[in-house]
Amino acid sequence: MQRDLSSNFYFIFKWVIIISFVFYAVFPFLWLVLASLKTNAELLDDPFKLPAVFQFQNYSNAIREAGLGKLIINSLVISTSATFLNILFSSMCAFAIARHTFWGKNVLFLMITAGILVPLNALIIPYFAIINFLNLYDTRFGLILVYCAVGLPVSTFILTEFFKSIPKEIEEASFLDGCNFAARYFRIMLPLALPGLATAGTFQFILCWNEFIYAMLLTSSTDIRTIQFGISYFTNQFFSDYVGMFAAVVISILPSITVFVLFQERVINGLTAGSVKG
Amino acid sequence: MQIKKDEVVWLLLFIAPAIILFFLFFIIPILFLFVTSFTNWDGISAEFVGLENYTKLFNKKSFVRAITNNLYWCLTAALITVPLALIIALLLAHRSRGWKVFRTVLFIPQVVSSAAIAMLWAAMFNAEYGLVNFLLDYIGFSDYKNHNWLGNIRTANAALIGFSLCYVGYFMVIMLAKTAGISEDYYDAANIDGASQFQKDLHITAPLIKSTFFLCIILAVIFNLRQFEYVYLMTAGGPANKTQVLVVYIWNELSVQRLGRGNAAGVIMIAIGAILLLSLRKLLKSETYN
Amino acid sequence: MIKSILKLFSVVFISTSLTVISTVASAEITINWPSIWxxxxxxxxxxxxxxxxxxxxxxxxxxxVIEEQTDYDIYAQKLTAQISTGDLPDIFTVGADLLSILHRSGKAxxxxxxVASDSHWNNVYPEGALESNMMGGQLTNLPYELFVTPVTYNKKLLKAAGYxxxxxxxxxFFKMCEAVTATGKVCTSQxxxxxxxTSMLWFSQALASAGGPNVYERGLDDPAFVKAFEVMEKMYQYTTSDAVGADAGVSGGHFLNERTAVFMNGPWFIARYTSDGIPGLHENIGVAPAPMLTGGEGAPGGYVGGKQSSLAAGKQSDPAKEEAVVKFLKWLTTPENVARLSYSSGAMFIVKADLPSDMDRLFIEMNEQKGNAPYVAKTFMNGMGSLPIVSEFPQALSALALGEVTPEGAVEMLKDAE
Structure with missing residues (x-):
């Protein structure tokens, strides 16, 4: 294919933008890995110097001391459950809002969207009281419920947008075929909204995975605590084992990245590879 | 689609879980915030004090500063963050070699614990050994050799916003997901007409993801209104309250046990957010929200 | 594809719900202790x-059973939530910031x-130590860990500057700072x-030196506050360029790496001179009382320090459990156990304990200087008795350091916080 001058320019512009943001995004990650292989003394001396000897034992120490294995399993259980419930509930609600007209619909949508702007850090005492009232203090289910609820506004907002853009004709055809409400949702809409579900699901998973304040507030047993507790294990009021913390952070990133790649690669690519044509 | 009578039960069933959770974890706490914002509640006792919390807040320079800073953050979200994310999403949507790797890489900051990222950027901006100054010095700006980016009244906010741009991946992913649903037919037709890549981006992809772009702007503006972690971890509102934002202010009020006043600040914040949300919807007038 | 994802999710979800339901019952008394240690x-x-x-x-x-609390800020918020909405934990530690609300809650x-019924227990405390902690005739907290914050300095760097x-x-002191600067090093970590x-500790020292140890009783109108801010204004001329906005890791890191000559922190930092400092740092370190302002009300050798954390317990309705809680508190405060804690951590305690003679040299020096000190003044954080003022201090200090306000203006900023 022939390129004229402007498309050449566009080509360069594209790669300059992409490469520079890749640096922006990847540099913190590389630094983190590098820092996690130093000693604390080296890190405090100059955060950007290469370590004299790579301290790989920081990783085994971190896993052992903070018991990261168990915490990761807890986080996986809590985050996947909360993501599943969240996406189920918010997609059901989004489907109702996006594809139907009913009394109070706009108010409902506006209210749920307004939930996005609630400052969660200001709700420590109410949430503590509600979870105690429900008798869910120090349970995994308590955290699952809170995470599921907290992510509801954003997920519903995103999913409504994705449901809305599915052509009406498809749903109408299925309606004529005799599909009822639930069948239209499960068989027709969910598969078509897959990119949206994957995107909202990714965000929800990461929200659960990275949440720290409520994880500490609503639990007390180490047995049910999450990976973020493992990261905080290395810092306290007067002493911080930074390299231990960084090693824990690097370990904690891997599951999130896996979820992201799995959702994005499989779901979205599966979709564009064939089946659906708008 | 107009709902049929026999499907009303289904509809209720579908919105019920969301409504119950929303009632429990949003409506009740917000009512609680609202009621206590008129008291001098300190965790133990509360007396009704009328509008005192509100008048006191608006008389505080640091609180007004927090509101204006938040509005700057919102403006940045709409004018810089999301447009940048759109550009990157459009470019990656070409699916040239390795685009999946770039998508994943650009998303990485999102999954790293913010405490670690904040520490890195604080070290990057450090006046004694930071890389930013080192680079600036290297290319000839020797004035900046010991410039304290986060500890300087003129540059602290800019440095924070510059740092926050490493999170564009969030919005890029939303828009990129939307491009996945665009039919190849459109592009095939354009190819027959001999359209350039830029023309295809401008005339096919961009209009089709317009509503998603607006959605991202609304999300980004609201996220930046409730901005907490970056500011709390990197400057905690300092120096001299110059980078103060609302949620950090609220958090501080709660930590010093002025719960009534902190909740009043929370109510003000929700009110500002509601105004922003409504006016954005008016402004963007997307058919998506009707 | 969706089906398999759905399947996976539901399996995970159901298994979680099951584990949640299982509970354990036993006749044992369980004491729950949210601990920051x-x-x-x-x-x-x-x-x-x-x-x-x-x-x-x-x-x-x-x-x-210990409930691990790794983040103090969140621990404090959680304790506030417990104080205001529910039951207190069985045993917990409180910093000076929460003592007053804890007492007023009536839940402690x-x-x-x-203590009165057990003279042996009463005797492990120095005379009057418990009485001075009573509020309204009640003892709702048991003083436990103490701290002092003298100057620690790098003898090698000072010698190079001629001191x-x-x-x-x-x-x-400021003349010395000039001399240190001339050698290419930086004088203080802030x-x-x-x-x-660290800067708050320096401020407390200057405050006690200008207004005496009882300065806090006279409030922010006392001229000592302006004088102390004047000292801080100068102090920031002899510190690293990253001091405004620096955290504990950065300011401590400068001293550990011999970039700064003078540092101020508590005894818990001693172990780090060896573990994280450049080789040989520990041998070079000296301990001294902070300097005095000429014409101030403080006395030479005066120290700053106070209560670090106290033990407290939630009210119990079951007398057997109350006994169990008291039994554990007694166990934590036996002189032998306190000596063990002190020896292993370098922390100081109010309980009279015989410390081993091979304690760290710096710890012993601090303890001696504290014993000889005419007074141990409170820190600004503990002495001010107002959380909003303490919380505004970093903002006032950074404004002062950047020349945004005068020392008088910095005091005004503190007053406005109330």
Whole structure:
């Protein structure tokens, strides 16, 4: 294919933008890995110097001391459950809002969207009281419920947008075929909204995975605590084992990245590879 | 689609879980915030004090500063963050070699614990050994050799916003997901007409993801209104309250046990957010929200 | 594809719900202790040993369970939530910031009758120590950990600048700073992030030196506050370029790497001179009381320090459980156990304990200087008695350091915070 001058320019512009943001995004990650292989003394001396000897034992120490294995399993259980419930509930609600007209619909949508702007850090005492009232203090289910609820506004907002853009004709055809409400949702809409579900699901998973304040507030047993507790294990009021913390952070990133790649690669690519044509 | 009578039960069933959770974890706490914002509640006792919390807040320079800073953050979200994310999403949507790797890489900051990222950027901006100054010095700006980016009244906010741009991946992913649903037919037709890549981006992809772009702007503006972690971890509102934002202010009020006043600040914040949300919807007038 | 994802999710979800439902019942009394002495805290090892020993000695009747609280800010918020909405934990530690709200809540166990009925327990405390902690005739907190914050300085760097002794007045101190600067090093480590800890300690020293140890009783109108800010204004001329906005890691890191010559922190930092400092740092370190302002009300050799954290317990309705809680508190405060804690962590305690003679040299020097000190003044954080003022301090200090306000203006900023 022939390129004229402007498309050449566009080509360069594209790669300059992409490469520079890749640096922006990847540099913190590389630094983190590098820092996690130093000693604390080296890190405090100059955060950007290469370590004299790579301290790989920081990783085994971190896993052992903070018991990261168990915490990761807890986080996986809590985050996947909360993501599943969240996406189920918010997609059901989004489907109702996006594809139907009913009394109070706009108010409902506006209210749920307004939930996005609630400052969660200001709700420590109410949430503590509600979870105690429900008798869910120090349970995994308590955290699952809170995470599921907290992510509801954003997920519903995103999913409504994705449901809305599915052509009406498809749903109408299925309606004529005799599909009822639930069948239209499960068989027709969910598969078509897959990119949206994957995107909202990714965000929800990461929200659960990275949440720290409520994880500490609503639990007390180490047995049910999450990976973020493992990261905080290395810092306290007067002493911080930074390299231990960084090693824990690097370990904690891997599951999130896996979820992201799995959702994005499989779901979205599966979709564009064939089946659906708008 | 107009709902049929026999499907009303289904509809209720579908919105019920969301409504119950929303009632429990949003409506009740917000009512609680609202009621206590008129008291001098300190965790133990509360007396009704009328509008005192509100008048006191608006008389505080640091609180007004927090509101204006938040509005700057919102403006940045709409004018810089999301447009940048759109550009990157459009470019990656070409699916040239390795685009999946770039998508994943650009998303990485999102999954790293913010405490670690904040520490890195604080070290990057450090006046004694930071890389930013080192680079600036290297290319000839020797004035900046010991410039304290986060500890300087003129540059602290800019440095924070510059740092926050490493999170564009969030919005890029939303828009990129939307491009996945665009039919190849459109592009095939354009190819027959001999359209350039830029023309295809401008005339096919961009209009089709317009509503998603607006959605991202609304999300980004609201996220930046409730901005907490970056500011709390990197400057905690300092120096001299110059980078103060609302949620950090609220958090501080709660930590010093002025719960009534902190909740009043929370109510003000929700009110500002509601105004922003409504006016954005008016402004963007997307058919998506009707 | 969706089906398999759905399947996976539902399996995970159902298995979680099942584990949630299972509960354990037993006749043992369980004492729940949300503790900040966990993780990498220097006291965590001995504390967990003490708990294990107590549990095995009382096996079958009492079991103490530690709830690990790694983040102090969140711990404080959680405790506030518990104080205002529900029941307090069985045993917990409180910093000075929460003592007053804890007492007013009426939910804390009054330990006075228990101490009064056990003269042996009463005797482990220095005379008058418990009485001075009573509020309204009740003892709702048991003082436990103490701290002092003298000057620590790098003898090698001071010698290079021509000083063998640490100066006794601020005039000399700032002259010394000039001399240190001339050698290419920086004089002091300062910080303004979080609670501005190191700088807050310097401010407390200057305050006590200008207004005497009782300065806090006279309030912010006392001229000592302006004088102390004047000292800080100068102090920031002799510090690193990253001091405004620096956190504890940055300001401590400068001293550990011999970029700064003078540092101020508590005894818990001693172990780090060896573990994280450049080689040989520990041998070069000296301890001294802070300098004095000429014409101030403070006395030479005056120290700054105070209560670090106190023990407290929630009210119990079950007398058997109350006894169990008191039994554990007594276990934590025996002189032998306190000596063990102190030896392993370098922390100081109010309980009279015989410390081993091979304590760290710096710890011994601090203890001696504290014993000889004419007074131990409170820190600004503990002495001010107002959380809003303390929380505004870092902002006022950074404004002062950047020349945004005068020392008088900085005091005004503190007053406005109320």
């Amino acid at each position: 966990v993780g990498k805290d220097s006291k965590s090892t001995v504390i967990s040993e003490l708990v294990d020993e107590f549990n095995s000695a009382n096996s079958g009747s009492i079991k103490v 166990m009054d330990l006075a009758p228990h 063998d002794e640490f100066p006794a007045t601020y005039d000399e 910080m303004t992030a979080k609670n501005a800890w």
